[in-house]
Amino acid sequence: MSGAVRAPVAAADASASALEAARSVPGQVELAAAAPGPERDAARDDHEGRGGRGDGRIDAGLRVVPVRHWGRWIASLVVIFVVLQFLWSLASNPKWEWDVFAEYFFAPSVVNGLWLTLWLTVVAGVAGFVLGALLAVFRLSKSPLLNAAAWWYVWFFRSVPLVVQILVWYNLGYLYPTIGLGTPFTTDFWIAEFQTTTLISAFAAAAIGLSLHQAAYSAEIIRAGILSVDQGQLEAAGALGLPRRIRFFRITLPQAARAIVPNAFNEVIGLVKGTSVVFIVALPELFYTVQVIYNRNQRVIPLLLVAVVWYALITTVLSIAQFYVERRFARGAVRELPPTPLQQARAWAATQWRRLGDTPNGDAPNRDAARGCAAPGTAPPRPAPSGGAPGPDALRDLRDRHPATTRPGGTA
């Protein structure tokens, strides 16, 4: 399975190695199934004694012996050993206290904390990026005042530690006991007046602080994206008479998004964990909640694991979303979009299915159906044959024309 998601060159390697393995140890031929492509077919045919097909590396009857990467094999074994050892220790060492982990993973207080974390992330993420986009546009504006204002904003909020900022918002009532509307430059609030402490709750202080902080960083990310768009694009849009709004939203932004998206997801994933700073105003988000619990029951490790696993789950979901969003904005930027893992998995499953239904003479009619099942314009990774290996059709031709071609590998 793993072979199906590797890069094409690696797949070719794996396939070649598997071919070697198949040759020496017949029982391991299933390994070869991991890599799609003609070599795999050839390996199977060889093993099943049908032969005569050529393995894509045969030219004029010469046999090519692939390089053996001994170092890579040894390193892989070491890595496998270390991973297995660690997994074994996780299962066997009672001090991980998985029962405690299970007890608290869905505990109501933990789930409430998780919701607060997610809610803060959404609020600060959305507000931060909207304000950040505005700042980026200000910063790129021809108006020196807007430009300078955006610069100073970014300077200020990147300078002040987030914790300090949240504390100041939380304690704003100390500096300004009341906030209101009235005559400018006076404290004469004759339209409306509020007690600051009732207006700004702990949650509001945290949300404002996180959003303003996030906006400073988002502004730079968005600005970088906009700057990365080729000047010629704007000239072309201008020459076509496209209005400013359309130039920005239809031409610049979709192209800038390609540079913005990876960094933006970086920021949002950072923000998920960054929200834990709001413990300073005693908001029970996920991390603060588990701290409170383990301070009470002293089960530090399993409770930290509860938080870690939740964070990992959120990050996983966001990473998957990132993959598809990036793919969306890569349209036109690459000639062929790489297949999604889902498409790869379907192609792999179809290959396996086809193998099951293969007729004894090896000429299943829909031999290439597995490749066709990926979305149009995409193809599962194929081995990149160094010697320009012919495709399956060419291989069939080769066999038909030279029925006596040596068996793949030529060893028997």
Place this chain on the structure above:
Amino acid sequence: MTATTLTPSFDLQQVATRTPASIGRVEITDVSKAYGANQVLRDVSLTVEPGQVVALIGPSGSGKSTLLRTINHLETVDRGSITVDGRYIGYERKGDVLHELREAEILRRRTQVGLVFQNFNLFPHLTAIENVIEAPIALRRQSRAEARSLAEALLARVGLADKAGHYPRQLSGGQQQRVAIARALALSPKVLLFDEPTSALDPELVGEVLDVIRGLARDGTTLIIVTHEIGFAREVADRVVFLDHGEILEQGPPGQVLHRPRHPRTRDFLAKVL
């Protein structure tokens, strides 16, 4: 020539065979422009009659491209004036005063003048046909369906009917440039400007782009072409203009400027490029 592919809802004649009568006259009068201390245009005057094809030739840095860009107001001039059919692109004249126009109005007027770039500048995130329909739809000239049928006709006209759904990166340079020409034509400009349209192309792809331009010249569109293809200039241009150091040194019919140049600098230049 592609009228067969048309839907009746829209009139290709308007695009394909423009009436060469009184539209597309460009008048450039005493234009000067400097970038800092670098004087790129010096008192350039040039009149292009409707339907005329003018080739601008000259060494690199002679101001050809700058002159072209001033015509559709992508560059502003320091002195002098440029009008298309008697109107300024960037200003409105009231008596003896030129009032600078708002951007929206400049953009609207600029669509009278199409520009084809040396490096195509197609929008890479849009397919060929989306590139062509973007401006007509954005400027509310046509409904989406009308714009699409016009775009299909235009793509067929440049020989790319089957590439409508391709992204620019999936096309060859010559094909991209032909899409760029279709995109410029979609706004039915009175004047079409070409800024070295074949300089970024492999020699074997130059021909397909020149064929399209040749077709436009026959149809009577006013064309101003900055080019290094001297042979092409000789063939399609009604007039060849030689620029050097921001000045027009010589102009006239191709036979005269290219074969019997009067100015020694023209002779030097032609000796190098021919």
